Amino acid sequence: xxxxxxxxxxxxxxxxxxxxxxxxxxxxxxxxxxxxxxxxxxxxxxxxxxxxxxxxxxxxxxxxxxxxxxxxxxxxxxxxxxxxxxxxxxxxxxxxxxxxxxxxxxxxxxxxxxxxxxxxxxxxxxxxxxxxxxxxxxxxxxxxxxxxxxxxxxxxxxxxxxxxxxxxxxxxxxxxxxxxxxxxxxxxxxxxxxxxxxxxxxxxxxxxxx
DNA sequence: GCGACAG
DNA sequence: ATCTTGTCGC
Numbered sequence: 001x002x003x004x005x006x007x008x009x010x011x012x013x014x015x016x017x018x019x020x021x022x023x024x025x026x027x028x029x030x031x032x033x034x035x036x037x038x039x040x041x042x043x044x045x046x047x048x049x050x051x052x053x054x055x056x057x058x059x060x061x062x063x064x065x066x067x068x069x070x071x072x073x074x075x076x077x078x079x080x081x082x083x084x085x086x087x088x089x090x091x092x093x094x095x096x097x098x099x100x101x102x103x104x105x106x107x108x109x110x111x112x113x114x115x116x117x118x119x120x121x122x123x124x125x126x127x128x129x130x131x132x133x134x135x136x137x138x139x140x141x142x143x144x145x146x147x148x149x150x151x152x153x154x155x156x157x158x159x160x161x162x163x164x165x166x167x168x169x170x171x172x173x174x175x176x177x178x179x180x181x182x183x184x185x186x187x188x189x190x191x192x193x194x195x196x197x198x199x200x201x202x203x204x205x206x207x208x209x210x
Numbered sequence: 211g212c213g214a215c216a217g
Numbered sequence: 218a219t220c221t222t223g224t225c226g227c
Binding site for chain 2: 035036038075104107109
């Protein structure tokens with residue numbers, strides 16, 4: 001197994017490859033949601049669900065179950081979840097143009113969360129959507145869907161707390177790779193018409209548990 | 211130093 | 218994450 005030190009060094013090595021300047025696609029035909037489910041003895045299930053962006057209909061889905069190769073270490077989340085997710089991605093028959101990841105992107109202690117890592121490895125535009133925010137500080141956004149407030153870490157804006165439903169706890173959006181924060185948030189809002197979490201992530205979450 | 215810590 | 222009891226809001 002890779003050591004903690006080696007994993008951190010790998011993040012530092014790959015971080016310069018992240019593209020935060022590309023505004024990213026305004027519209028895509030296919031968008032994928034990714035999530036990992038956990039079973040008993042260190043078993044992880046990587047799930048990828050490709051949706052037709054216009055209708056949110058499922059176009060393709062793959063789940064791969066394997067032995068976890070890295071423990072859960074805050075800040076090194078990707079080293080646990082990336083292997084099963086990449087294995088699932090390789091089996092897709094419909095190519096997504098945008099990936100929505102469950103977790104952090106830029107909003108990460110070393111500015112290199114799972115979404116950035118997956119973006120660099122696949123070359124695809126990626127967005128990180130987390131359910132909790134332990135990185136940086138942010139004000140509470142207004143109660144209406146669409147409201148947001150910046151997440152600030154060491155003086156830098158690294159993401160947004162974005163309200164996807166009226167009066168419901170926001171999600172925490174950050175850039176992964178090849179997409180602007182504005183564009184990432186507009187995609188997340190469009191992909192979350194009925195629930196707090198974007199539909200691709202909900203579908204992947206469901207698949208990862210089965 | 212101690213605790214907290216995406217999932 | 219997952220498990221699980223109890224509570225809350227509609």
